[in-house]
Amino acid sequence: MPGTLQDFVSALTPDKARLLVERVGDSERYPLSPPQLAVYTADQVTPGTTAYLNPSIIRLDGPLDTGRLVTALAGLHYRNPALRSRYGLGADGPYAVVTACGSPELEIVDVSDAADPGTEALDEARWALRPFTGLDAPPLWRAMLIREAAERHSLVLILHHLISDGWSWEILSEQLAALYAAGPVPRSEDYFRTWQRRCPVDPAAAEDIAIEVADALDAPRLAGSGDGPGPGVTLQFRLVDEDRARVEAAARATGATPMTVLLWAAGKALAELRETPRSVVLVPAAGRWDAASERAVGCYVNSLPLVLDARSTLAVTAERLRALVARQATPLSEVMRHLGDERAEAGRIMVVHNNAPAAGTSFAALTATPVHLPLADVQRDLTYSVWSRHDGIGGELQVRAGVAAAYGADRLVGEFIAVLRRLPG
Template structure:
């Protein structure tokens, strides 16, 4: 075997360093699943992938280091492994196939040995197979899968002469050209532009979470999907056209409404992919992708039409400077590393092109929605287009942070914003209703009369006990010298009389009454009498510190104790 070393592209370099921080992580695995119905020839399929590996050097690429610098190596003779499994005889073929696909999609790649594309074929019925392609992001992007499926169709149908044009350049050629064009000075100029462009925009977009954020971010992802009908999707496209925008811009503006309402942030950054392919690289398999932090500016509660105009402006500006390496943008704009979250971009947005599936002679293939996957961001929203023109909202989220119900509600809210914005673009961001069927079921009917539970007051409880058991002990003072035992009736009568005297002395509702009878049972009388008079009982020290601005009268210990000890003598109630 011969090996040819080449540098990494800017994007590959960032992914490679991420892999070194998380060895064995599956976050950069790219699984694509298909259901194939018909007489699939697995021998022919394996030969077709051998031919594709010989054609595209990215499928024969591995990664290593030279003097500590990462490089990619093209290994001649490296092939794409095609594994076959037959689960027809198992009790539940569908469940067994799903388990096999899930395990294969998450299995780690050996970057140093390769190969970095693998294929799994699971036969579930006599003429039904599930086909899984899993590639590492270092060697492929979404465009690469579409290209592979187109070429696979031709090689599978006509293995001897598929009619494919020879490739005029290699992926390594494209990387060298990128490095020559984007030298350090050019990158520094781009980073400076982005620094000015994102000035004043928070570097963190904090969606409310259901659980505390772990100190170190994991990649355990889950997903929720929601369909948008064709009529609403058509209205969104017409809205974009009316404002000289693209559907991408209209969808991002609607997503921005939901994010702004959830986070309370007026300005935010949402990541989106940007292709670095040119005319000479459209027929190459490889990683030609960059991440752009697009600004969404919802300051001053704009109308949706105004927000769309801002998103249009900022998107055009961003894509006009899309060559900036995202890794360098992070080090220039958000250099402080936080292991609990991604730097600069925590929410990602991607409008997918129409799905491409292979045309395998004699078979019918269809894209198969994949289950839970690993995630690279807190939340990623994929928007796909269906055959009838409708849309699919596909959210991949961090399962360590969010419950599925929260994400499902967010998708419902986004669908509602798309419908309302298309009909009423003059609505302001704050005016969009975000109620969903689930949240509406949890909230009470605003027109219904709600039961109000008012806790019993101290005086209500005293009155209740006095009425029920007037002679029962209410206050035990200890010894006879201290006042003995007071019944509820005695306590009620004494505090009524003392409250009357307090009112006669000028106590009004809300006044503070300082009780100077510390550590004596008599203070109970003072508290109850003060409450009956409408005053706020308090100790003298507390009054000195907390009620300096309130009217205050001091009820002295001599008076309280006198009342307490001589309750049997009427003369002592003349105070």
């Protein structure tokens, strides 16, 4: 079973092997994207944290061919330069280099004899969620396969945030399923190189954004707030059909998106928690500027601060969000530079809209279902992460442990849901 670059290459024809080695043996240095630069800096300041890891678990039900899975993971590795990149610090600052490193070995664990294989599988997955040796020692991702029963396995993938973001996972999961099925898979090579060489950066709006949010940073922090990555808890929620109908009706009535409604609701909930009408939250944008770059795997998502005012109408919030998205090429680091001593206050709360993987998607003859694995460490005091798909709206709150203790889990989730339930039915 090919599990390393050498094994994979040896299984190819000589011509294909030569071309593959030429492509992955690239030693060109690439500048980091602004989001990568932020992650790189934070990782160096707080070594050993798991806050900058992206974990995913896919439960695979059906007759799994382990050899095909190993080959598919190797193919994923070689098709995406980000997965083979190492990171270093040079005279001109941090840089990325695409290497010819082999794919990580698939660690296989059997828990089928455990009294509760599902619980044991999650415990094993948490072991996989551990820091990498160093950013200069690729690959910065690992894979574990946990056997729970003859036809039930959990595939655990842990990727460092430097090489992937939420958008990337959608691409990688599609590629992995296609590779396992031995179907055609587009390469991401050119997308990666184009993005790293031609990162769209427009710092001109940074000062304007900083001025807009500075006045709203005087409000008190959430109780239990902390600085930097720290222990956290994850609280999940799901909207019932009536709640989803309210969100969709409010969006239609104002010409907004459901995400805007959820963002507006988060502002209302934060006002109740913090006892002040205005809150500054980070709002991520995909960071892909055209159809080609949408296929790029890497860390390109850019976040910018937005003022949420509980006194504002939904229409006003929608207009503010549209204006911010229009300036998404403004690096967050530039905004923070203009904020100076107040920069930490602008990054304590985030509201994220994720594209959730559909439950029960096809993985050749298998049924693939996403399983949640919460992080032990969180980057911020509070992150509302919401998703929408054909069967509903839901999400999770990642909360710093001190904040969760101060307010209680029920209230942190309840305030948000209560705002949505006050929308017209």
